[in-house]
Amino acid sequence: MYAVLTGPVFYLSLAVCFIGMAVRFYLYFRGLSWQLDRVAYKAHPKAGFNGAVRSIYKWLIPFGTYGWRTQPIMTIAFFCFHIGAVAVPLFLAGHNVVLQQKLGFSFPTMGAAMADFLSWMAIAGLLFLVLRRLVLPEVRILTDKKDWGILLLTFLPFATGLAARYQAGDYGFWLTTHILTGELLLFAIPFTKLSHIFLFFASRAQLGMDFGIKRGGMKGTKMAW
Amino acid sequence: MPEGTLCNKQPIDTAEGITTLLADKSGKKYYEEMKHLEVDSDLLWKTIQNTCKSRIRTWLEICAHCGMCADSCFLYQVDGRKPTQVPAYKIQSTLGEIIKRKGKVDADFMIHCMEVAWSQCTCCNRCGMYCPHGIDTGIMFGYLRGLLYQQGFVPWELKIGAGMHRVYRAQMDVTDADFVDTFEWMVEEYEEDFPGITVEVDKENADIMYTVNAREVKHYPEDLAEAAILFHIAGENWTVPSKGWEQTSLSMFAGDWAACKMQVESVYGAMERLRPKRMVGTECGHAHRATVIEGPYWAGRKDGLPPVESIHYVEWLAEALRLGKLKIDPEKRIKQKVTLQDSCNYVRNQGLKNAAREIMSYIVAPGYFVEMAPNKEHNYCCGGGGGFNGIGLYRAQRNQALQKKRDQILDTGAKLVVAPCHNCWDAIRDLEEEYEIGIEWSFLKPLVIKMLDIPEHLKPKEDDL
Numbered sequence: 001m002y003a004v005l006t007g008p009v010f011y012l013s014l015a016v017c018f019i020g021m022a023v024r025f026y027l028y029f030r031g032l033s034w035q036l037d038r039v040a041y042k043a044h045p046k047a048g049f050n051g052a053v054r055s056i057y058k059w060l061i062p063f064g065t066y067g068w069r070t071q072p073i074m075t076i077a078f079f080c081f082h083i084g085a086v087a088v089p090l091f092l093a094g095h096n097v098v099l100q101q102k103l104g105f106s107f108p109t110m111g112a113a114m115a116d117f118l119s120w121m122a123i124a125g126l127l128f129l130v131l132r133r134l135v136l137p138e139v140r141i142l143t144d145k146k147d148w149g150i151l152l153l154t155f156l157p158f159a160t161g162l163a164a165r166y167q168a169g170d171y172g173f174w175l176t177t178h179i180l181t182g183e184l185l186l187f188a189i190p191f192t193k194l195s196h197i198f199l200f201f202a203s204r205a206q207l208g209m210d211f212g213i214k215r216g217g218m219k220g221t222k223m224a225w
Numbered sequence: 226m227p228e229g230t231l232c233n234k235q236p237i238d239t240a241e242g243i244t245t246l247l248a249d250k251s252g253k254k255y256y257e258e259m260k261h262l263e264v265d266s267d268l269l270w271k272t273i274q275n276t277c278k279s280r281i282r283t284w285l286e287i288c289a290h291c292g293m294c295a296d297s298c299f300l301y302q303v304d305g306r307k308p309t310q311v312p313a314y315k316i317q318s319t320l321g322e323i324i325k326r327k328g329k330v331d332a333d334f335m336i337h338c339m340e341v342a343w344s345q346c347t348c349c350n351r352c353g354m355y356c357p358h359g360i361d362t363g364i365m366f367g368y369l370r371g372l373l374y375q376q377g378f379v380p381w382e383l384k385i386g387a388g389m390h391r392v393y394r395a396q397m398d399v400t401d402a403d404f405v406d407t408f409e410w411m412v413e414e415y416e417e418d419f420p421g422i423t424v425e426v427d428k429e430n431a432d433i434m435y436t437v438n439a440r441e442v443k444h445y446p447e448d449l450a451e452a453a454i455l456f457h458i459a460g461e462n463w464t465v466p467s468k469g470w471e472q473t474s475l476s477m478f479a480g481d482w483a484a485c486k487m488q489v490e491s492v493y494g495a496m497e498r499l500r501p502k503r504m505v506g507t508e509c510g511h512a513h514r515a516t517v518i519e520g521p522y523w524a525g526r527k528d529g530l531p532p533v534e535s536i537h538y539v540e541w542l543a544e545a546l547r548l549g550k551l552k553i554d555p556e557k558r559i560k561q562k563v564t565l566q567d568s569c570n571y572v573r574n575q576g577l578k579n580a581a582r583e584i585m586s587y588i589v590a591p592g593y594f595v596e597m598a599p600n601k602e603h604n605y606c607c608g609g610g611g612g613f614n615g616i617g618l619y620r621a622q623r624n625q626a627l628q629k630k631r632d633q634i635l636d637t638g639a640k641l642v643v644a645p646c647h648n649c650w651d652a653i654r655d656l657e658e659e660y661e662i663g664i665e666w667s668f669l670k671p672l673v674i675k676m677l678d679i680p681e682h683l684k685p686k687e688d689d690l
């Protein structure tokens with residue numbers, strides 16, 4: 001089992017995720033239509049580019065936009081979860097050992113204390129997002145079974161990773177389930193709303209181009225996100 | 226009965242068609258027939274496949290169902306925070322559902338979609354600014370309206386309105402001759418007060434070609450005279466076209482994209498014929514949106530721009546005051562608390578937040594201008610946008626929608642609201658009628674005329690009087 005998961009399935013999950021998302025990224029931009037979207041993307045590349053960059057980076061800053069500022073608790077939960085969700089998989093020492101072995105390259109790594117901190121922070125953030133989904137009527141009405149599935153799928157690699165990390169019980173078992181659930185997550189990315197991990201940038205860029213070109217950018221007003 | 230005699234999929238292309246539909250008071254029979262109108266699912270699905278591309282599909286797919294857009298929608302706020310008013314829910318349960326079912330929906334469902342698209346969204350685009358993924362639900366509702374229009378599920382008034390544009394190239398039955406006659410006649414009325422004032426029709430190569438809202442011709446001809454007076458005093462070289470003078474587009478509210486194209490091409494035709502340096506439009510929000518912001522795309526202009534530089538009235542007025550073409554008598558400036566309604570259509574949707582504020586700085590005595598909260602591109606819709614003002618069927622919902630603007634105005638403490646947008650102006654008038662909060666409201670033109678410092682040579686001569 002372990003051999004299969006760290007062998008062919010490992011490569012396959014990465015390939016499905018990254019090739020899948022490359023295709024989706026390509027299809028996204030190919031599917032943009034200046035006339036249907038009513039944004040002259042090609043005619044004004046510079047205004048479009050500026051708008052796109054602003055639209056992305058403003059939203060990546062905690063409390064950087066009106067939207068984040070009007071919902072501070074949500075904002076804190078969002079960033080607690082997402083900082084961990086992005087940084088831990090990429091920069092965890094353990095992950096990079098695997099990467100180096102399997103693919104022959106690795107990223108800079110963070111210390112164990114940092115990794116623990118970010119992982120717990122991510123779990124706390126995620127639990128808060130779950131709580132919010134259970135409690136707030138305006139979020140409940142939007143929630144379907146798939147949302148719960150995605151949350152579970154996201155939660156499992158963190159939970160099992162930490163269980164392995166603290167050697168809670170059978171280390172081998174937790175490590176195997178961790179790798180399995182981590183790979184499941186990678187498989188799911190191109191086919192579910194988890195595709196937002198990449199398409200967030202596409203979607204924000206598009207609206208940014210809209211504002212940068214048509215809705216004020218070319219009149220010299222920068223959108224106050 | 227697949228198609229009704231009044232309610233059907235055919236656009237209205239004749240004056241008789243308009244008269245027949247208008248004769249059905251409040252659309253009683255029209256809405257009755259709608260219940261049995263057959264949905265052409267094949268056409269619906271084919272249209273979606275051809276026009277619903279990656280932008281909207283991705284929006285529908287990656288929506289995190291997080292509800293961060295809820296509070297940004299004023300209709301959610303005024304409707305007791307009903308979860309069914311959450312922007313993401315509104316669009317997922319209508320457009321999202323139609324796509325999920327590949328167009329296989331029935332008349333009841335389409336009528337439900339119509340209600341949501343026209344009475345639970347004014348396409349104000351505010352929620353798009355509050356969604357972390359940049360999902361603009363207002364844009365998707367505009368798209369949904371197009372699908373509904375194509376299938377004949379559109380409010381009675383807007384079916385008629387779109388027909389007006391098809392037949393008259395105007396939102397009302399105002400002909401080109403009516404327009405020219407009314408403008409000339411109104412200007413004549415002021416010849417004594419403003420010697421030398423004229424309106425030249427179809428002058429080529431003028432600095433400004435002025436375009437209007439047909440309502441001004443039919444119901445507020447004073448507005449035409451006021452525009453002429455201000456151009457005259459500012460010493461502008463201006464003209465109006467005898468054809469292509471109407472800037473508004475009820476067809477945009479209706480989702481009748483073919484009519485949108487016809488309408489805007491008539492204005493671009495005038496630009497090409499008369500070759501003015503610039504086009505200036507009247508104090509209307511959706512008119513500017515239709516002709517200047519969205520219009521180029523309907524007309525297939527790849528640069529997304531009209532044939533000549535086109536500006537909103539607030540831009541022209543701000544410039545005229547800045548350059549001293551128009552001078553304000555400081556004594557006559559507004560000396561009461563006054564606030565400003567930012568029209569979504571040119572503020573959120575074209576960034577013109579500074580022009581009207583610059584004007585306020587000239588016409589209001591220091592200390593009397595109070596901003597609404599929130600304001601500029603974050604302002605709330607007046608409550609009557611996207612055609613809402615004009616739809617009898619949804620009057621109760623519209624009146625409820627006015628509460629947000631009412632409360633925003635009350636919070637400023639101002640008794641005068643400047644509304645440089647026809648739709649907003651109407652909505653504010655209606656909110657005063659409905660809630661009687663004791664306010665007045667005004668366009669900019671009449672306010673500015675009252676406080677102008679007119680140069681001697683433009684004043685009537687003593688002995689002429």
Ligand code: HEM
Pocket residue numbers: 010013085088089092094095098112115116117119157158159161162164165166178179182183185186
């Ligand atoms: C491609 C599949 C993956 C493999 C092969 C893998 C492998 C590992 C390994 C070897 C460890 C170290 C366990 C130890 O301390 O002994 C680990 C820990 C961890 N992994 Fe993964 N992982 C994968 C995917 C993921 C994903 C997708 C996530 C999260 C989204 C994730 C989150 C974590 C966390 C939170 C820890 C514990 C961090 C800590 O030390 O506090 N892993 N993983």
Ligand code: HEM
Pocket residue numbers: 078082085086129130133147150151154196197198200289290291357358
């Ligand atoms: C740079 C990368 C990413 C960006 C910009 C991003 C952005 C977002 C945004 C804007 C939302 C919607 C707001 C919310 O519901 O909290 C969201 C939700 C979510 N993201 Fe990400 N994300 C990224 C990476 C990830 C990763 C790596 C994961 C998983 C390992 C992930 C899992 C989730 C989940 C599960 C939700 C939904 C939470 C809920 O159900 O309330 N995201 N993301």
Ligand code: SF4
Pocket residue numbers: 142287288289290291292293294295312313355356357358359360
């Ligand atoms: S804020 Fe955006 S992502 Fe969240 S529910 Fe609303 S539309 Fe969906």
Ligand code: SF4
Pocket residue numbers: 297298299300312315345346347348349350351352353362363364366
């Ligand atoms: S566009 Fe405006 S009215 Fe429509 S859902 Fe969004 S915020 Fe509400």
Ligand code: SF4
Pocket residue numbers: 347348349510511567568569570571605606607608609610611646648649652
């Ligand atoms: S009527 Fe005025 S405030 Fe309302 S959507 Fe239109 S421009 Fe905006």
